[in-house]
Amino acid sequence: MATVMKGRGEIARLDREVAEGFLRTMMLIRHFEERSLELFTKGELIGMCHVSVGQEAVAVGVCSELRGDDYVASTHRGHGHSIAKGADIGKMFAELLGREAGYCKGRGGSMHMADVGAGFLGCNGIVGAGIPIAVGAGLSIKLRKTDQISVVFFGDGATNIGAFHEALNMASAFNLPVLFVCEDNMYALSTKTGDMSGAKCNADKGTAYCMRSRVIDGMDVYAVRDATRELISAIRAGEGPAFLDCKTYRYYGHSKSDTRPYRTKEEEAEWRSRDCITTLADKLTAAKLATAEEIEAVEADAARQIEESIEWARQSPFTNPEEVSKYVFAE
Amino acid sequence: MATVMKGRGEIARLDREVAEGFLRTMMLIRHFEERSLELFTKGELIGMCHVSVGQEAVAVGVCSELRGDDYVASTHRGHGHSIAKGADIGKMFAELLGREAGYCKGRGGSMHMADVGAGFLGCNGIVGAGIPIAVGAGLSIKLRKTDQISVVFFGDGATNIGAFHEALNMASAFNLPVLFVCEDNMYALSTKTGDMSGAKCNADKGTAYCMRSRVIDGMDVYAVRDATRELISAIRAGEGPAFLDCKTYRYYGHSKSDTRPYRTKEEEAEWRSRDCITTLADKLTAAKLATAEEIEAVEADAARQIEESIEWARQSPFTNPEEVSKYVFAE
Amino acid sequence: MREITYRQAITEAMDEEMARDERVILMGEDVGLFGGAMACSKGLYEKYGPERVIDTPLAETAIIGGALGCALTGMRPIAEIMFIDFTGICFDQIVNQAAKVRYMLGGQVEVPMVIRTQGGAGRSYAAQHSQSWESLFAHFPGLKIVMPATPYDAKGLLKSAIRENNPVMYIEHKALYNNKGNVPDEEYLVPIGKADIKREGEDVTVVAHSRTALMALEAAERLEVESGIDVEVIDLRTISPMDEETIYESVRKTGRLVCFEEGHRNVGIASEVSARVTENCFDYLDAPIMRVAAKDVPIPCATELEREVIPNPDWLVTAVRKVLGEREKVPAAVGYTSCV
Amino acid sequence: MREITYRQAITEAMDEEMARDERVILMGEDVGLFGGAMACSKGLYEKYGPERVIDTPLAETAIIGGALGCALTGMRPIAEIMFIDFTGICFDQIVNQAAKVRYMLGGQVEVPMVIRTQGGAGRSYAAQHSQSWESLFAHFPGLKIVMPATPYDAKGLLKSAIRENNPVMYIEHKALYNNKGNVPDEEYLVPIGKADIKREGEDVTVVAHSRTALMALEAAERLEVESGIDVEVIDLRTISPMDEETIYESVRKTGRLVCFEEGHRNVGIASEVSARVTENCFDYLDAPIMRVAAKDVPIPCATELEREVIPNPDWLVTAVRKVLGEREKVPAAVGYTSCV
């Protein structure tokens, strides 16, 4: 059984600048997701759109420990990872709205968002499929003898699919610099993690492959950050892959039409009471590191940035249908 | 880590009849395999033929604990499982020689040998593919509420493939009556188990899914039998799937053309010195439960049965090319 | 007669067959309480319980392998794969195991299992959630492929599929679930292996299936009204084994053929129909056979782009006019030049 | 010029490209010390070491996903899948990931990876080790499919594939490894996307690929000698994207076409060639296009049965005579009636 760690960031030790950075990025993600969902519900954004509201601390805590040249591979619920890895929000909205200025020139949409220049190798519509790809990036790092690392996010549901295991096994057998980050939000669509897994804990699947594994509170950005830091330093030291299991929650349905008959309002409220953003904000004010006004200002700023990005994306031209065959092959 | 068990069958407690049965079936398999390999080398048997010489104790020890209505799913190296589950040897040779009297009417050959009537659901040419199918049989048992069990054999190599994990996870999550039997013969073709697996031990992959797991000496038919008995009684008692990891060795190459550059003659000799048949024979004579002559007689009888089966198969008619499209669909 | 949706037709078919035969079970991701990602199994969990409407882990290989193991040992499973695009995960279990096991075992087993899944584009779901893979599965002997276009066919074909003793891929179309149509009050079956002439006509034959069968009817109406062109529309319904005689008969009558499908053009169902007709009705053909299919481009997300890749009735109208030699008279439809 | 085997041609191509570009690596099951199940990488492990000739776990999804991850981050991997039949395990990674990622990402990446595998029958390996899946992969835009018939093409095409910045499926044929043929002493490439007229002729065009290209040459010799029939044999070499112009030109000359392949007939490459030619050369056709392909039966193990399913030169001879209107003059060849 993997070690269960508690969030270690004590209030007194909080660095105001770091904390504000965390808060700001989590708020950006939150607003990005809330607005995406609105645009989706209104029909301005079409296709699919899985939002990660509630899970922001995982994306931010992990990515805050990454370098620009580290790789991240993601899931169908990857807007947060994209933002946390440094993607441009305007280009992200442009992608969601099918514009030429979008990261994927409208060809990918929400499920294939990527910013390869920033090391964000992309979301993926096939659950689990990003995991072996991230392991491949890890192999490439090893062969090129750099000290980058490769990080892959995936859900609890993904831990039941074959690709996950093949990838973990290969990473471990080859001692590759890969961090596996499970976002255990308790559900794979409608099914409960525990009902569908033979393991007591997702991390046990990592420990079976002799990986350093940690189970942490994914609602606490500091807990995520600290565990990531520990695991990454081992990875960069050549100690092989590691597994981080983050307990978190998606506040909304799996996607737009999901009315969540499989869980209770109480459960939702309970998790919302531990919200990663309000918890951190409260800590900051309690420790007198920031005033409520200052925090509101950060939030207002994030909200403004999101609105500006949406506007920018809306103003940008649609994709050109005549170029639909462009990018099938490289020349 | 799974418990490592030693063979528990003490000489004094050996029941002569049981022991002779084990010896006889192991010898049948041994002769079947040796002769298949000869026929293959001479070109009378064509296609593919993976023999299990050296591994007989696993097939026999496990299957001796099964009922006729229990299911067994197997691998590319499955002749031994077939014989141990009670298939007719003449029909098996007929299949290898492409005769109409073969189990699969010549359509399957070595890699698809099956005797569904005897509960032997078949060999499989795709490594790992039999495992989810066996889990499906386990699900069927649960739904039909019988007390059958479903057993699946697979190699160490197969524990690295996705199907293995999906199947183990489902069996565990659904608490199905499935016994997973790993025949760890130290190699997947040319690669060493340990080099290709992230786990210290195959059984750890089972324990990750909370399965009762045992690691045993697969050269000792009693050790296999005893561990199987223990695990099966738990399975039939409704305690869910279990994992048996048997350490064994294939004496010959992976298939005909394999010259085994990946291992040493010394290693081979070392394993052969622990041969499952001679060890048991020696135990029997040492305990004065049988004389050398009696044992030779068992062997001669097995050899004779094999020769008669080959002859019978040779005399039986070839498949009818005009019926090649028969059995694509059921009516 | 009652009017029900395509989705209801599917639910009813499962419901009736589960009531009729207790060996029938449904397994797949979120098919239980949630009622299925496409809401096709709503109510079945409540009615038949968790032992017969089984939520599985997110593990397509285990779903199909598991269903196959069930089918070999006395059950009659329906396995749901949420999107046909995900069968890439369990492709081996479908095409190397389920499709072949009866043959490889020389007839020792029957394989009464249905793989229910859905495909097709039109929802801006992008390249991994919009595909039409029927052409892949049709390549494999041992599999039957069924694709209904209407609620009537959806119900009747699914009931037949569940009673079939061979593996059947039953492929729904994601854009049709809310379509309504008449079905009989009493029980009925639609036979597997029989195409349906959805519209009789004299001038040109259009062979289509699933959503394109409906698009073909739409195009046929327009061609009739606008130009008095009389189109015969054949809905394949069963993609494999294909009811070629119905096609040949029609082509012998009309002398002209357009094959219309939603999958990519390269090595698609339209190619197969074309090749068979050339082989068997060459002397009856008055014009080249044309194919109207998706462009050979991964399906893009943005609406404007997706529309460019996926065929629509306009494309068919243009193609029909072309095989009738009216090329010069009509302006080229959007996307037409590259779609045929 | 030197004479080398098809196998050596493959080894040489990898060797030269690995020497030329250190980003090129080979990964797969038993490709290292063992030299590959088909012995194509013998000596490379010794020469380039375990970092560039990488034995992987038995895990095809991890192999292809791993190679893809490498290709996206600066390496140029060759991933070996032992039998094409096993791509059912990693089908998603090939067709939904590698084939689509460049497009889905709007051109952000190039995907310089080769999937080397082998297919085909003739060895009594039964239904799961004898298949020809090129028709499946050809359905997917974003993948290039290359299948050499001779040592010359094997070497030149593999070198081109390794230098290509798109995913290439390079499919060998298991029955050809020991075939010998001439290759130049100096370095050369064979371009991807260009068919090869392996024999010029006036009377009828045969389009084939991989082993059937050689069978077609054999049949052509016999037809010439026995009946003075002059067959043009086109070896596709690249299955996708297909060099259709070379085919059209030939058919415009001969007016007759037989499409010859080893895969199952239903929705195969032969179907595609037939459909394209009908669409584009209809007015030039003097006879129905015929397809000669494997029967639509899983490939059986027993030699007598396998022979019944897999096409051979006799089948082609009969089909050629038939499209030339000699049907009445020749006795039906074994298996012929049901193969076309």
Ligand SMILES: Cc1ncc(C[n+]2csc(CCOP(=O)(O)OP(=O)(O)O)c2C)c(N)n1
């Ligand atoms: C291989 C595959 N199977 C099923 C799906 C449909 N699907 C998309 S997300 C999802 C649930 C995923 O659960 P989890 O991995 O826990 O991620 P979460 O949605 O909770 O973030 C499902 C079933 C898919 N996209 N790919």
Ligand SMILES: Cc1ncc(C[n+]2csc(CCOP(=O)(O)OP(=O)(O)O)c2C)c(N)n1
């Ligand atoms: C999916 C798949 N990959 C590769 C192969 C080729 N192959 C057949 S047996 C084998 C080695 C299997 O090793 P293991 O599971 O340990 O069984 P063993 O041969 O040792 O009995 C390989 C690579 C295959 N048949 N199927």
Ligand SMILES: [Mg+2]
């Ligand atoms: Mg989840």
Ligand SMILES: [Mg+2]
């Ligand atoms: Mg082994």
